[in-house]
Amino acid sequence: MIKFGIGQSLARVEDARLLRGLGRFTDDIAPPRSVQMYVLRSPHAHAEIGGIDFRAARAMPGVHTILTGEDAAADDLGGFPSMVPSTAPGGGPNFTPPFAIIAHGKARYAGQPVAIVVADTLEQAKDAAEAIIVDYEPLPAVASLADADAPGAPLVWNECPDNLDALATFGDKGVVDAAFEKAASTHSVEVRISRVSANPMESRTALGEWNEAEERYELTGGMQSPHMLRAQLAECVFKIPPNKIRVRAFDVGGGFGMKGVPHPEPALVLWAARKVRRPVRWTSERSEAFLSDCHSRDHTSRCELALDSGARILALRFFARANLGAYLSLAGLHCAQGNIGHLSGVYTTPAIYAEVRSYFTHTVPIGPYRGAGRPEAITVLERAIDAAAFDLRMDPAELRRRNLIGPDQMPYDTGFQFTYDSGNYPVSQTKAEEAAGWANFEERRLESLRRGKLRGIGMGHIVEIAAGMNDEMGAIDVEADGSVTISTGFHNHGQGQETTMRQLVSEFLGVPPDRIKYRDSDTDVQPFGFGSAGSRAAAVGGALFKAISEKIIEKGKVIAAIMLDTSAEEIDFVDGTFTARSTNRTATLAEVAALAHQPMGLPQGMEGGLSHKQMFRPKGPTFPNGCHICEVEIDPETGRSEILGYWVCEDVGRSINPMIVAGQMHGGVVQGLGQAMGEFIEYDEEGQLLTGSFMDYQMPRALDMPQITTISNNVPSPNNPLGIKGAGESGTVGAMPAGLNAVCNALQPLGIRHFDMPATPWRVWQAIQHAGGIEALHKAAHETA
Amino acid sequence: MTNTLTMTVNGASVTRDVPANTLLVHFLRDSLRLTGTHVGCDTTQCGACTVHLDGSAVKSCTTLAMTCEGSDVTTIEGLASGDTLHPMQEAFRANHGLQCGFCTPGFVMSAIKIVERLGSGFDDTALREELEGNICRCTGYHNIMKSIRAGAEAMTSKQKTSPDNGAE
Structure with missing residues (x-):
């Protein structure tokens, strides 16, 4: 049995750094010249915003800028889209207001961003935020599901009568009703599924940088799906090509689905960073998380x-x-x-x-x-x-x-x-x-x-x-000395993919775990992926790395055949070693990788290197x-x-x-x-x-x-x-x-x-x-x- | 207004000028850049910020740095000796006592002091009560309990064989 393969309860690779306090969570990163963002949030669930007077606040010590919804509108910043289409009550597509990154003209929930203050220190930003005068005209609000369509309930959106956005039906009502007619007994129950908050122990966090030399945004943050966030920041918020944004997620202290959803603040730190030409840091306080994390x-x-x-x-x-x-x-x-x-x-x-x-x-x-x-x-x-x-x-x-x-x-x-x-x-x-x-x-x-x-x-x-969302991209690079580096679009925020993905690759390629490097989640390293969500990384990752490993082995066999003086069809690959069938002539993966990196030793027309990158979709x-x-x-x-x-x-x-x-x-x-x-x-x-x-x-x-x-x-x-x-x-x-x-x-x-x-x-x-x-x-x- | 503050952190004397309202956790994280001590809430509930202050486990988010003048502080970074993890760190590793790892430094720091106070003879209920000040969202506490029990065994058996192990 392979020591580090599939099915083994191995201690996790990532624990060594996390247990020593050497994890790299976003708030641990403090680039030189960085400044802090504080988000001023609406104290009202529903209010017209008449005007925002921040002249006094702007002049306070340490303050670099104050930005509001009006500035966002002037810069033509968009909001985040809904991924799931549905049907309006009268038929046709449902109304889909983008998730705004900052309120403009109207606040629609208590905790919605109304202004951001960027200052040298968080205390200075908070002090300045207190000096901002927002002219709110509070409006009646509808705060519970039970009251959403009560007669005369205030509307969240004028475009959406009775606050009813979507009415979706599934199955054949006639057939079901007929079955109820002939039932021996029928039983009904009304159930309330309460509202909760995911509350990962590391609250949401974002570090935004404007890379002046490359004229592009760089985001580091606590998130589950860096690639999807990058796509939406580029397409929907900033309206720029995706490679004008780099998104990285290092250690993330739990996500539970909540951190898979784009939230306003990652967009706000990037926007602010470009304005002030400095790295801008933001970390949600717990009380802020309760207000502003998607429930x-x-x-x-x-x-x-x-x-x-x-x-x-x-x-x-x-x-x-x-x-x-x-x-x-x-x-x-x-x-x-x-x-x-x-x-x-x-x-x-x-x-x-x-x-x-x-x-x-x-x-x-x-x-x-x-x-x-x-x-x-x-x-x-x-x-x-x-x-x-x-x-x-x-x-x-x-x-x-x-x-x-x-x-x-x-x-x-x-x-x-x-x-x-x-x-x-x-x-x-x-x-x-x-x-x-x-x-x-x-x-x-x-x-x-x-x-x-x-x-x-x-x-x-x-x-x-x-694994309902089952496409994913991954890569394996075998270096000239046989060390292996792998990447995927998954992100590890506690589920242990740094260990399990190594176990998979170790099993398939016979490489010991200490020779396998798991790349950080970085859209510059691998520009495509879907992230960790829906219990998918093990099933999809297993299939993905098996497919990629097979490509590596296939090429390895062609190279091994040259070394072992036979044909690729005559080569077997077991536990990291290529063997010419029915002989004692062998070549290790490292030996094959060494030759793969010497194109002069390869046949005319054969590509050098021993790497493969692809997308894969399991059957279902x-x-x-x-x-x-x-x-x-x-x-x-x-x-x-x-x-x-x-x-x-x-x-x-x-x-x-x-x-x-x-x-x-x-x-x-x-x-x-x-x-x-x-x-x-x-x-x-x-x-x-x-x-x-x-x-x-x-x-x-x-x-x-x-x-x-x-x-x-x-x-x-x-x-x-x-x-x-x-x-x-x-x-x-x-x-x-x-x-x-x-x-x-x-x-x-x-x-x-x-x-x-x-x-x-x-x-x-x-x-x-x-x-x-x-x-x-x-x-x-x-x-x- | 800043004040000069001197304390011993992980065995080394440090002196910094800090504003009087600086909390110990911010002193450790921002002034000393010891970022293993985490902040998980703003109401002293979660315990992610737990450190050892003059021999006791305390929440550094509710401790003013200036009150630690002359004190001896140990953080998660100060537990291992070289490449060898503290027995409690090793027990968390061996028993999958952590998932995202964000609350973990606080749990390890609390657990060490629990064992120093109670030895290894505590029952499950006593241990669960002792953990009242630490919140974990990932593990369901099951493997944290297992880890602390294993860590307690290792700490107490090691103490029997090497009497000077109590020092950090």
């Missing part, structure tokens, strides 16, 4: 299931309202409707119909966060399953089991949007149930009840799309899946939930580094539980953010979270040559419904059928009180005793 989820829906007399699903209807915020972010509509295919879940559902209404509100735009529409759809589906089980007095695990897609049905065309590649869902459920002791839960519930506690168990059995997306089980205990006196255990049996296909996969699962699960149990973003009626710091936004902490048991039931994907499925998002997709179902299950003895996230002590306590309080619980205990 996520924020979705309400009704889901209806039609079952036959054997509790088999006949059809599903889904009616959703999604918040977009004040502008369309790059992927705002993707979160609302782009992952609606997940409504088919792991079940055979003959007919599905879905309607999604997407609304503007005076809030920061909605963007992707780990799952980006997947956990929304799956959580609603899994709540509907549990609600149906409640109605039928059935074990929700049994209801699921009766409807699971069987392994013999793979690949499975759901008839809705997806064709699942592979997987053995019944076995995953069995393994998860056994690990969690599902069958004996009733004993544990009664034991808790005797102590006056409410115990609940919840399942989330999920499947999700990965993959569908990681898994059965998640969560167990909680609620203290009815306080409403506090304690998570007692968490088990997941997951299928990520073939795994490059099982240790990293488990880490992705742990982190994903805790982000899903975080939302189910405590995190939420709240605005007041005027659109003022109420949850603006870690003091009032409940980030999951060590004490809130359980040990997580991970079990594997990996079935390779047929859709790429290595069988990899992906692991980035499935933890979150499974944990939101598993955690929420556990809480709902705990509250069930009080007659509570559904409870909306987040399960904060206050909200749980209220729900218990509304259901009759502790007395009702004692009554329930008496009845079961």
Whole structure:
């Protein structure tokens, strides 16, 4: 077995620098002559901006420039586009206002940039910002999804009546309605998916430079997709060719989808840098991040299931309202409707119909966060399953089991949007149930009840799309001494690609890891790529580096044939060594690379060097899946939930580094539980953010979270040559419904059928009180005793 | 208005003129360019800025630099000896205790002091309580717990064999 190949739980290469404090995060970089940018943000959710008087501020110490929306308009700067087209309510394309980089004439969310101040120090910039007088005329705002289309609701955009931007429908309503007509039972549940913020520990950051000599912009920042950001900065904001902008991302402290979305500040630092002819630094403070990072989820829906007399699903209807915020972010509509295919879940559902209404509100735009529409759809589906089980007095695990897609049905065309590649869902459920002791839960519930506690168990059995965006570019350069340098369009911000991509190349080319260099993410080094998002790097990267390695080996064989005095067809390549078949004559990759770099020794017409760069597209997306089980205990006196255990049996296909996969699962699960149990973003009626710091936004902490048991039931994907499925998002997709179902299950003895996230002590306590309080619980205990 | 400030950082004496309102974290990051100590929030919640100040783990984002006159400060950059990682750093590496690595310096600095106070005999709940002041968004804490446990074993067993290991 190769020491550093595929399937090994190797410690990560990047850890050495990160553990020593030698990481290179953007705010660690302070170029000579650099200055600081402070963003003055609208204090109003909705306001006319009459005028901005910054004469006094401009004269304050250290201030280099102050710029406003009027200056941006004069410089003809554009905004960022929406990536997802949709349909307006009356038909035709939906209204697509670009995501403005700075307000001009009107502010549409509290926290929108209104002016930027560039000064020697951040303190000077902040002091000057306080001296800026903005003539706001506050206007009524619509701050919640519930109020978005209320009669007389203020409009975010005059072009968009009722604030309804898009109405998208999926599936055949007639067929679904007919199935509901003949159902033995129907079950409906309304679910709110709360609004949250991704909150990577490194907040967003950007360093903008104007390269006077080359007359172009240079951006360094915390982002997931440097190439996509460059394309949009060039095409939409500055309206210049892309190679007039260089974008680099070094170490990035978490992204979770949010940092894949273009935000105003990277454009603002570049604009300012050109104005002041100095490097301009900006790092979001945490309170600023809460105001200005694209938030996520924020979705309400009704889901209806039609079952036959054997509790088999006949059809599903889904009616959703999604918040977009004040502008369309790059992927705002993707979160609302782009992952609606997940409504088919792991079940055979003959007919599905879905309607999604997407609304503007005076809030920061909605963007992707780990799952980006997947956990929304799956959580609603899994709540509907549990609600149906409640109605039928059935074990929700049994209801699921009766409807699971069987392994013999793979690949499975759901008839809705997806064709699942592979997987053995019944076995995953069995393994998860056994690990969690599902069958004996009733004993544990009664034991808790005797102590006056409410115990609940919840399942989330999920499947999700990965590597849906499956093109990527990569390169391998073998140097004359056999050292290898690789690059891709992916960006590593915690997922470990610096290690896993090395493992792949080490496996394919037989090169030891210390001889492989992973290039920084830099659009000057590799000008094309799509970045890390959608759980894609392992599946797409595996296929990509396999394809590139094959090209390197193919050329290597031609060169080895010259050295070994035979034909290329007679050369085998194993573990980094070329061998003339049936002989003991060999040449190492390094020896072949040395000759490749001496064109005089090569046949006439053969190109020197041993490098290859290409794009690759695997056959199709993959569908990681898994059965998640969560167990909680609620203290009815306080409403506090304690998570007692968490088990997941997951299928990520073939795994490059099982240790990293488990880490992705742990982190994903805790982000899903975080939302189910405590995190939420709240605005007041005027659109003022109420949850603006870690003091009032409940980030999951060590004490809130359980040990997580991970079990594997990996079935390779047929859709790429290595069988990899992906692991980035499935933890979150499974944990939101598993955690929420556990809480709902705990509250069930009080007659509570559904409870909306987040399960904060206050909200749980209220729900218990509304259901009759502790007395009702004692009554329930008496009845079961 | 600036003041002259002298302290020992990672074993070396440093003297700088700083404004009186400078926080220790900004002194370390901006004046000394020791950028391994991070800022993850503005309300002293996340612990990414944790350093050792005269033998205790403190949040350098809520410590005025001027109050550290004459103090002994250790940052993440000062833990390893040459190429050899501190046992706690090594435990985080071996147990995949970090993903993006941004909160990691704070966790490592906190963990070392937890172990110095509690030894290696703590239970899971006690350790989770001890980590109340550090937030990680990537790992779900699972492997951080595992890392600290392994680091504690390594630190305490090493202490038994070499009594002078306590010095940083």
